[in-house]
Amino acid sequence: MFQSLTPLPPDPILGLSIAFKADANPNKIDLGMGVYRDAYGNTPVMSAVKKAEQMILNSQSTKA
Numbered sequence: 001m002f003q004s005l006t007p008l009p010p011d012p013i014l015g016l017s018i019a020f021k022a023d024a025n026p027n028k029i030d031l032g033m034g035v036y037r038d039a040y041g042n043t044p045v046m047s048a049v050k051k052a053e054q055m056i057l058n059s060q061s062t063k064a
Contacts, residue, residue: 016032030037037043 013032017030020028020030020032035043036046
């Protein structure tokens, strides 16, 4: 079924992730995929996201 498809070139954004993993700099920050991790490897929920989520919860009158 897929044998007639031509492979696409590698995704350049995913290439950034590979380059990040290969970089030995201890002060590097991975922003390539939109993920921020603190010094402990945690991905904190940003305050703007918490506020937006609360606004959505407050405005919902039904789950349907």
